[in-house]
Every structure is written in C-alpha cells, then in structure tokens.
Amino acid sequence: MTRYFTKDHEWISVDGDVATVGITDFAQNALGDITFVEVPEAGKALGKGDTASVVDSVKAASDVYAPVSGEVTEGNAALEEAPELVNTSPESEGWLWRMSVADAGELADLMDEAAYAAYIAEL
Amino acid sequence: MSDTYDSNSVEEAEIPETLTLPLDAWHRARGGRMVEFAGYWMPVQYEGIMGEHLWTRENAGLFDVSHMGQLVVSSEDEDQQDAITALEALMPADLSILKVGRQRYSLLLNETGGIIDDLMITRWPGGFFLIVNGATKWDDIGHLREFLPDDITLTHRDDFALLALQGPRAAEALASFGIAPAQPQIVPVDQLSFMQAGPYVWNGVELHISRSGYTGEDGYEIAVPAESAEALAEMLCTHPAVKPIGLGARDSLRMEAGLPLYGHDLNEEIDPISAGLAFAISKRRRAEGGFPGADRILTGLSQGTETVRVGLKLSGRQAAREGAEVYSGEDKVGVLTSGGFAPSLGCPIAMADVPAALGGPGTELFIDVRGKKLPATVAAMPFVPHRYFRKGAAK
Numbered sequence: 357m358t359r360y361f362t363k364d365h366e367w368i369s370v371d372g373d374v375a376t377v378g379i380t381d382f383a384q385n386a387l388g389d390i391t392f393v394e395v396p397e398a399g400k401a402l403g404k405g406d407t408a409s410v411v412d413s414v415k416a417a418s419d420v421y422a423p424v425s426g427e428v429t430e431g432n433a434a435l436e437e438a439p440e441l442v443n444t445s446p447e448s449e450g451w452l453w454r455m456s457v458a459d460a461g462e463l464a465d466l467m468d469e470a471a472y473a474a475y476i477a478e479l
Numbered sequence: 480m481s482d483t484y485d486s487n488s489v490e491e492a493e494i495p496e497t498l499t500l501p502l503d504a505w506h507r508a509r510g511g512r513m514v515e516f517a518g519y520w521m522p523v524q525y526e527g528i529m530g531e532h533l534w535t536r537e538n539a540g541l542f543d544v545s546h547m548g549q550l551v552v553s554s555e556d557e558d559q560q561d562a563i564t565a566l567e568a569l570m571p572a573d574l575s576i577l578k579v580g581r582q583r584y585s586l587l588l589n590e591t592g593g594i595i596d597d598l599m600i601t602r603w604p605g606g607f608f609l610i611v612n613g614a615t616k617w618d619d620i621g622h623l624r625e626f627l628p629d630d631i632t633l634t635h636r637d638d639f640a641l642l643a644l645q646g647p648r649a650a651e652a653l654a655s656f657g658i659a660p661a662q663p664q665i666v667p668v669d670q671l672s673f674m675q676a677g678p679y680v681w682n683g684v685e686l687h688i689s690r691s692g693y694t695g696e697d698g699y700e701i702a703v704p705a706e707s708a709e710a711l712a713e714m715l716c717t718h719p720a721v722k723p724i725g726l727g728a729r730d731s732l733r734m735e736a737g738l739p740l741y742g743h744d745l746n747e748e749i750d751p752i753s754a755g756l757a758f759a760i761s762k763r764r765r766a767e768g769g770f771p772g773a774d775r776i777l778t779g780l781s782q783g784t785e786t787v788r789v790g791l792k793l794s795g796r797q798a799a800r801e802g803a804e805v806y807s808g809e810d811k812v813g814v815l816t817s818g819g820f821a822p823s824l825g826c827p828i829a830m831a832d833v834p835a836a837l838g839g840p841g842t843e844l845f846i847d848v849r850g851k852k853l854p855a856t857v858a859a860m861p862f863v864p865h866r867y868f869r870k871g872a873a874k
Contacts, residue, residue: 388524391798392796414727414822415528417798
C-alpha cells in the first residue's frame with residue numbers, strides 16, 4: 357500500500373485499484389475542532405481536483421478535493437455520528453471516502469511522505 | 480482542501496501592516512495561534528475553540544481585546560455638560576442621567592440612523608470612557624474629531640491594553656489577587672454590579688475595571704497600562720479557573736449570547752430597531768429625539784421595521800455561515816449575518832435579517848448551504864441565557 361499527498365493536504369492510500377482518501381494531520385490541526393463532515397456517496401464520479409467532501413470546523417467549512425480521478429465506492433459512514441474522528445485519527449479512522457483509481461498515472465503528480473513533510477515544513 | 484466558506488473574520492489575510500499588541504509575545508509563548516484581525520496579530524485559539532468555549536462557560540476565560548479602541552471624551556466644565564451635549568448629538572444614550580461609574584451600551588449613528596459602530600460608554604469623574612470596535616476605531620476617531628466641537632477633548636488611550644475575564648468563576652478569580660479599590664467609595668471588584676465600573680490599584684498600577692463583556696457570562700473588562708499587561712495576564716492565569724481564550728471562542732460565545740457583531744450583524748445600512756437594539760435608545764431620547772437618524776429610528780420604534788434580526792437554530796450538524804441565503808419556501812427572504820456551530824448547544828446557530836412577518840419564534844425557514852436547503856427555525860435570543868451579575872441596590 358502506497359500513500360501519496362497533495363499540496364492541498366489530502367492523503368490518498370492506494371491498494372491495488374482502490375484508494376482511501378482523507379485529510380492530513382497538518383490539515384486537521386489547522387482546521388481545529390471538526391463538527392460535521394459531508395462525505396460523497398458511492399457511485400459519484402470524481403475528476404482530479406473536483407470537490408468531493410466538505411469538512412466543517414467551528415470556524416469554517418473547507419472543501420476537500422479528489423487527488424485523482426475515479427469513482428467513489430464508499431463514504432466513511434462513521435463520520436456522521438463522530439466527525440471528531442477527523443481530529444483524533446485523521447490518517448486512519450477519520451478517512452473520508454474510498455474510490456477507484458481511473459488513471460494510475462495521475463499518482464505521479466503527488467508527493468510521497470518525505471516530500472510532503474518537507475513541503476509543510478516550509479509553510 | 481481549502482477554506483472556501485469562512486466568514487468569521489478570524490482568518491489570516493494579506494494586509495500590509497499588521498501590528499503587534501502588548502501581549503503578542505505572551506500569546507505566542509502560551510501557544511496561541513496568531514491570525515491577522517482588525518490590523519493586529521491576535522490569538523484565534525490556544526488548545527481549540529470548542530474546549531475554550533466550554534471552559535469559559537464553566538470557569539473563566541481570559542481574552543485579550545487590546546485591538547479595541549479605548550477613547551476618552553471630556554470637556555473643561557466640571558459637570559461635563561458640554562461633553563454630554565456633544566456626545567448626545569452623535570448617539571442615542573441619555574448621558575445626563577449616567578452616574579459616575581456607570582456604563583451603557585450605545586451606538587454611533589449616521590445621518591440616516593445607520594450604525595457607524597456599537598460601543599460601551601462609561602462616565603468617569605473627568606469625562607466619558609468609550610470602548611469601540613477594533614476594526615472601526617480609526618473611522619470612529621475620525622468621525623468623533625469631525626463632529627465633536629473643538630472645545631471637546633478626544634484622547635485615544637492606546638497606551639492601555641484591554642483584557643476581558645469572562646465566565647461564572649471570573650469574580651472569584653479576580654477577587655483573589657489583591658486588586659484594591661482606588662477610592663474609599665469604590666466597592667471591591669466582586670461587588671461591582673453588571674455595567675458598573677471603577678478605578679482600582681494593583682501593585683501600584685492603575686486599573687479601570689468594569690463588570691461587563693461580550694460573552695453573555697458574568698465577567699469583567701480590565702483596562703491596564705500596556706507595560707503592565709503581561710504581568711497582569713500572567714498573574715490572572717495562575718488562578719486554577721483561568722485560561723487564556725482566543726477570538727474564535729469569543730465569536731461563538733457572543734453568537735450564543737445573541738449579541739450582534741459589528742461589520743457582520745451591524746453596519747451603516749442597518750438601523751438599531753431592525754437590529755434588535757431598541758434598548759439602546761434611552762427613554763428621554765425616545766421622547767426628545769435629537770440624535771442622528773432620529774426620524775427613521777423613532778418611526779421604526781412606533782410602527783415596526785420592514786426587517787428584523789432573528790436567531791436561527793439548524794436541525795442537523797452542518798453549519799451555515801455568514802452570507803448564506805435564507806429562504807421561506809421558494810422565496811429568498813434574507814442573508815445570514817453570522818453563523819456557526821454553537822459548542823454549548825451542540826448544534827449550528829445563525830443570525831439573519833428577515834422580513835418582520837417571518838421574525839416570530841418557531842417560523843420555519845431554509846438556509847442554502849452549497850445548494851442544499853437546510854431547515855432552520857427562528858429561535859428566541861439569547862440562545863444561551865445571559866448570566867450577568869446584577870445587585871439589588873447598586874450604588
């Protein structure tokens with residue numbers, strides 16, 4: 357399983373042709389207490405960069421973009437009752453949605469863990 | 480991801496000269512997340528808005544509100560009659576009956592009765608002390624200089640910081656630090672009544688303390704010389720009930736308390752009656768008028784206004800923000816002026832201006848959030864009851 361990161365602070369973990377997407381620990385920390393998460397429904401087609409999800413914190417609502425193109429297979433239903441999972445476990449239990457990967461070539465545009473760590477260190 | 484729907488004005492912004500206030504280093508040392516607000520670096524949060532909000536409702540939160548403008552208006556005559564006349568020409572308060580050490584909420588009004596700013600005004604022995612909003616203070620100073628007669632003195636006390644200690648344990652905490660009345664007739668801090676103020680002395684430093692604030696809780700605002708602000712803040716935080724709280728929680732607290740915020744719920748177009756601030760028009764001024772926009776405001780008082788500011792409770796967990804459109808059925812009837820998640824209530828709340836006919840509690844409306852129509856119900860404000868400390872017989 358390989359994990360990639362975007363400049364907009366999404367992570368995507370790819371396992372075969374299925375990927376899991378969420379926001380990074382850096383992102384949840386910047387957003388603060390998360391009060392609501394809107395996740396996409398299974399079957400929704402996503403183009404790379406499309407708004408797929410909305411994360412609401414006490415102070416703001418933020419769009420979350422699809423890191424790659426594909427189709428949503430599952431939204432994280434646990435977030436309906438427990439949106440705070442995005443704060444407590446952003447890169448594990450607080451995942452937002454799972455999707456197919458239409459073009460594995462798009463992953464090449466993303467950062468690996470070391471590159472992302474260097475990227476946020478500059479922010 | 481990106482912040483696209485923020486409207487709470489506590490986001491970072493690119494403004495060329497962002498200034499630092501006396502407690503800047505103290506906030507940073509305490510882990511405050513600093514953002515640009517009203518031209519200054521200010522702490523938006525320390526540990527998290529939710530926890531800070533609830534801490535203030537249950538204990539005592541220390542807020543740095545030094546960005547606000549502290550102004551003194553005075554005249555040379557001993558009874559300040561000239562200052563009263565001059566200020567009453569600009570705001571609808573009855574200053575003639577305001578005793579020394581008493582505070583009022585009032586408004587600077589434009590010629591058409593629109594609100595230039597909302598403010599707190601306190602009578603002191605040698606004049607009036609005004610606390611105005613940070614984002615509007617330079618315009619306020621310009622307005623006052625333009626419209627106050629030349630023989631009225633206006634002083635901007637930017638040599639003072641301003642701290643707000645808010646919450647049910649604020650009195651207990653403040654009284655524990657040996658802050659003494661500066662004059663024999665002044666009561667100890669924990670005996671001040673809501674909207675009462677006085678001079679105090681702490682370690683030889685003069686403090687002006689009022690029992691007031693903008694969270695709906697009991698509490699104080701403390702004007703302290705800038706050079707002593709850090710020592711005072713540090714001392715207050717040694718009390719187990721006191722934690723520093725950021726502007727993020729200040730915004731959610733004031734929203735729950737149903738208190739309007741200038742630049743959001745109030746502006747130069749909105750008159751005080753539509754905004755739900757009829758209480759700020761003093762009895763004598765209602766009878767006599769003589770303040771800017773009196774025709775429009777007095778007509779609104781007697782006949783009602785076209786729109787009213789209402790509170791809205793949303794049923795789900797998704798919050799609606801300032802700028803979101805409000806619908807009654809298919810008709811767009813207004814726009815949110817404030818909105819967010821209410822930590823004490825566990826649901827989103829908002830404020831909006833809507834036609835008066837839709838202003839009754841229980842009216843069902845919809846708010847458009849990203850194309851979704853979220854159901855909302857008009858609710859009586861405050862959303863969370865005020866807990867101000869009022870004595871039976873305050874001096």
